[in-house]
Every structure is written in C-alpha cells, then in structure tokens.
Amino acid sequence: MSNGIESIFKPYLEPKEAYKGGKNIPVSDKKIYKLSSNENPLGASPKAIAALKKAAENVNLYPDQTDIRLREALVNDFDNQLTVDQFICGNSGSEIIDMLLRAFISEGDEVIYSNPCFLPYSVFSRWYGAKPIDIPLLKPNYDLDMEGILNAITDKTKVVFLTSPNNPTGSYIPKAILDDFLNRIPKNIIIVFDEVYRHFADAEDYVTALPYVKSGNNVIAINSFSKTYGLAGQRIGYCYTTAVIANYIRQIHKPFLLPITSIEAAIGALNDVLFVENTVKTVHDGKAYLTREFDEIGITYWPTQGNFFIVDPPIPEFDFADRLMEKGVMVRPVSQFGAPGKVRITIGDQESNEALINALKK
Template identity: 75%
Template structure:
C-alpha cells in the first residue's frame, strides 16, 4: 500500500518554532532608527576589512581557497602563537560551528545540556540531530551557572555541554574558579562547548577564555565570531579552537570551498586592524558605564554585563516596552525566545544611540 511522504519524515524534525534572528531596522517615516537589537558593532566595520572586501570583490568569479588554512594562519598570529593552526576550524558564522559540532558528536537519543536563558540555536540545532535536550536553568536572580545540577544531570548518553561566557542574553559570565572546578569534575568523554563570542568585551578580573583550558588539554571547544568585535555580521564568518585531537576529528566534516573569498579576506583584514578592535572595545566599555549609570538613575532594573548589551526587566510588558521605544526610534529585542520571559535585551551603541535610548526611557510612563 502506498504511504504518504510524511511517513519518511524524521519524528524529531516535525515543525516546531524555529530560531528567529534579530529584525532589520524598518523604515519609519524618515525618523532615524537606532538599531540596538542585534548586538552589532557600534562603530560599523573595520576599515582594513572594507579595503580587503573591495579588493576581493574583483575576483568573486573565481572559486575561493579550498581550505581555511590562510585564515587559520592569521588566527595563529592573532593568538600570539599560543595555538597551532591545526587547532582552529573556521566556518560560515559561529552558528555554523555549533551545527558542525553537533553533527560530529550527536546521534539520535544522545543528550545535550544547556542552561537557559541562552542562545537559542543550542536547543534548535541539537533537535535537528535527534538529541535529547536537557535544560539546567541558570540560577536566579543572578543568572549564575548551576554547576552541581549540570554534573548531576550527566548520564551515559550525555555528549555535549554548552556553556557561554559572557552569556547571551544575560551578559553574565562564568568566573575562572567556577570553570576550573567544572572542568576538573566533568567526565573526560564529554565535549564542553564554550561560546565566547563576546570575550573581547569582558574585563572582570576573574574572567577567563577557553584558551588556557585548551592548552592544558581539556576537551573544550571555544566558539568565536567575527560578527561582534570585528563588525562583520553580514559576512557570516566564525571559528573555533580546540585540542589537536578534537580539531582533527571535526575537520573530517569540514567542507571544501566552505568560506567565501570575500569573507576570508575581510576576516584576515579585520584581525590586522588592532586600532579598530581597541576603539570598539573602548566604545562598548564606556557605553556600558554610561548606560548603567543612566539605568540606575531612571530606576531601570538590569543585570551587570560583561558583553556589549544589557538584559533589562522593564516596567511594562516586554512587547509594550519594545513598541514604546520603537515609536521613539530605538529598536531593542524581547528575549522570551531565549528563555527569559518578560525581559528585553538592549545593545550598547555609540554615544549618540545611547543618548537616544536614555531620552526614550525618560519618557516611560
């Protein structure tokens, strides 16, 4: 008897709510819109990246490099030679790196642990591979990592644990002592994925990236992106680094000709633009101070942040709040979808954008 096509659909790929990225700024009757909803670079993009893009545009009729080796060599330089080029893997955005990791390690029925509120692709992408999703929420009210509950949730089917520092959308981070303890206690047959795409903005004394842990041989993969600090969100390029053993394994599923020529050249140019990177970090850190002082003065509830955004708990329902600001030319993002119902994420902009935000907030009823 003939069966319908649905009979061969994978059960874990039945329609569910998909990840929705930040929206583009709309036309608003000539009113200037300050887009503080997608954590984009407040200064735009690196001038050296722009020069590289223009030069690369003359050769888009030619296939790009077959491998990512030139960008990996540039990353070795950026990391001061502390890692080998074989320890880096590049892809079309940090999100694709997440997908690649799950594709490499997850079979149907395996378990993935993450901690909401967090970046939605951890759960959405793991569903694509039939993973059982284990959510160990961050502890309220400070959104700190619940190490004991994560360790207690680990079973023989656990393959991947996602950690984020600084975390999107909370802006919180994992202190070094906490990460030290966690990595010493987690079983050696589990991959820890540390999403550190906002690491350049973290200045806490006890903040730590994944670098020392990878050098020590921990089974940790650190994910990075060129979308934030380097201003290349439109080029969709990211990378990760890990031990040589893990990186070599991941490279088995790295597609040839994966990176567009323009993205590779722009990323290499951006890595060389030290002045732009320093100015970006300075702008974010100064904006963080300006907005936290303004929020305190206005009585806006927010969480201290180590990233280029704030999580706020508005006095209005989240969509009323975002609509109120949108009517005044400021675009921000509700983050119920990220596991933070009622909360709103606000990107730190340049001084003009930050002042426009404060002016709008002053008009709240």
C-alpha cells in the same frame, strides 16, 4: 491529499519553534537606532572593508579550497599559543555550532544547556535527534548551576554548552567555578564554550577557554567575527580546540566553504588591532554611561560582561519594545531565549545610547 511521504520524515524534524534572528531596520523617514542585535557600534574595520572590496573583484572565481590562510592569521592573532591545526572556520559561529553537533551527536544522545541562552544550542541539537536538557541559570544573578549540570549527566550525555559572557544575560563564569567544573566533569564529554563576547569582558576573574585547551581539556571555544570585528553581514566565525578534536571535526569541513569576501575581510579585521581597541573602549564607555542613567531612571538591569544589557521593563516586554520603536530605538524582547518578560539592549555609540535614554525618559 498526502501521498504518504511523511512516513520517511525524521520524527525529530517535525515543525517546532525555530530560531528567529533580530529584525532589520525598517524603512522609515526618521532616524532608527538599532540596539537589538549586539552589532558593532562603530561599523566594520576599515582594513576589513578594503580587503572585502578588493576580493569582490574576483567573485567569479572559486575561493580558497580550505580555510588555511584564515587559520594562519588566527594563529598570529593568538600570539602563536595555538597551532594552525587547532582552528576550524565556518560561515558564522552558528554554523560552527551546527558542525560540532553534526560531528558528535547521534539520535538519542543528550545535550545540556542552560537557559536563558542562545536558542540554537537546543534547536540545532534537535536537528540531529538529540534530547536537549535544560539546567537553567540560577536566579537572581543568572549564575551557572554547576551542581545541576553535573547531576544531570548520564551515559547519553555527549555535549555540554557553557557560555561566558552569556547572551542574553551578560553574566559570566568565574575562573574558580570553571576550574572546579572541568575538574569534575567526565572526560568523555565535549564542552562547547561560547566566548563570542570575550573581548568585552573586564571582570578580574574572567577567563577564556584558551588555557583549558592548551592543557588538553575536551573544550571547543566558539568565536565570531560578527561582534568585535563588525562583520555580522559576512557570516564568519571559528572555533579552537585540541588538535585531536579539531582534526576529527575537519573530516566534515566542506571544501570551498568560505566565500572569498569573508576570508579576506576576516584576515583584514584581524590585522586591525586599533579598531578592536576602539570598539572595546566604546562599549566600556557606553556601559558606564548606561549604568549611571539606568540607575537614575530606576530601570532594573543586570551587570554585564557583554556589549549589551538585559533589563526588566516596567511594562510587558513587547509593549516596551513597541513603545521604544515608536521613538526610533530598536531593542530585543528575549522570551525566546528563555528570559520571559525581559528585554536585551545593545550598547551603542554615544549618540545611540543617548537616544535610548531620552526615549526611556519620555
């Protein structure tokens, strides 16, 4: 029998659809190729692993009280184009998103996002009583509906999520479109610009948030060490923005937030430029190979600026994923991301990519 405690529950925290991450590799006697979570095909940077192992010797001690050393390393990685006050680090890009919403959202506010997209944009917004407003990407190419977003803005709009490259579609926002959008959006709205996959983008008119932040726009750029740097298991990410916005958000940054292993691994990864270059080359080579093979097989796919493809399988998406799993290849149905019927496939190393193509042909 209920004791009435539900009367003090927040109504917007009633059970709803929760974000479900990709599945782990199941225990099996046969080789399983995991192409379902957009992880780094080369593993992790040797410098990051060495730094992590050394840090593990001191896990009995509290880590750094702040993220200052990692922020200093990020300043160097960005060629001193930003200052140490403009970075904020956290336990994954997802936690950074949560932190930003906690800083800016109150009950009754509105948050705009564009499906298909990363599910936490809407799920995390509901945690703080916001009303998520979906302005879907435009088909068939999954382009940003700039006019739709601008028309949806009200006096309750606090945050707009933009993603480039976008997960799960692989689409991006061309510079001219982003320029126009930022010139027209009200100046009292925060733009959260998710650029987690920025290293893989090779379109001539692709642009990160960096020039807009340097120009003083109210843009917060989300980044992660999970993809390019191969540290998904360490759960570490960061954002950069104007010093005014960053110093405001820092008021809710907890002391001792980052584990010592994560701090050292991230700093080590930033120092391994060769690993990043090899990762990007592997993804670009794999993209070219899979594009040729998909064309030959005749499977419908979309051009991508990420380290993954979204495809339209010839059979129902979960049956498609199950059939591939039977042949040792894990892929990700993305109905939960707002793309019913579609499947996301990570670009792996050559062995993994060939295993995928062989499984598709069978």
